[in-house]
Amino acid sequence: MSGFFRQRRTLLDTALAMNRLGLNQGMAGNVSVRTGDGFLITPSAMAYEKCAPVDMVRVAMDGRPQGRHRPSSEWRLHRDIYLGHPEAGAVLHAHPPWCTVLACLEREIPAFHYMVAVAGGDSIPLAGYATFGSAELSALVGQALAHRSACLMAHHGMVCFAAGPEEVLALALEVENLARAYGRALQVGEVPLLTGEQMAEVTARFAAYRQPGPLPEQNNGT
């Protein structure tokens, strides 16, 4: 299988999985993967089930598209994430049901559960509203993602990035799980939060958790 086909197949499979897993519906959302000198992104306003790998669009870092279709209207958002985060190998933007509920209420996901640290800090922040596909929206998301790998987008949805397509899907699923739990907890009443100290401990443990080998405290006497 050629590299050209394989990368496009992987991208399309990721977009299909995003919808199949309930993270997104219909033609909303978009996914991209970094390539050597740019990225491949899903085409704009096309149903993923009707796409073939060749329909994925290549975009250079200066924004020049190359392909038989228009790139996603959010290509700039994806491009700016790649420029701002050298560790990003894949970007996923979706309208997951519970993330969207919170985003429409203009709420972030605070430290109500320790797994909030999965996005790199003690909250999953909310980026302000701007029209889809605009440079303004990309700038607002850029601010929210300054120290995080996922954020909600007011009156819109969610965006996250990770090392690659598998990792970005896993992160998106976790963020949606958190949004669901927080959304349901809010329906009961006020939701107690973990303290800054508790979250700092989780964030430090997360860094070690991701490294191969035993966790630091497991080194003692074992």
Ligand code: 13P
């Ligand atoms: P595209 O079809 O252009 O990717 O747009 C979908 C979307 O969700 C815009 O925010």
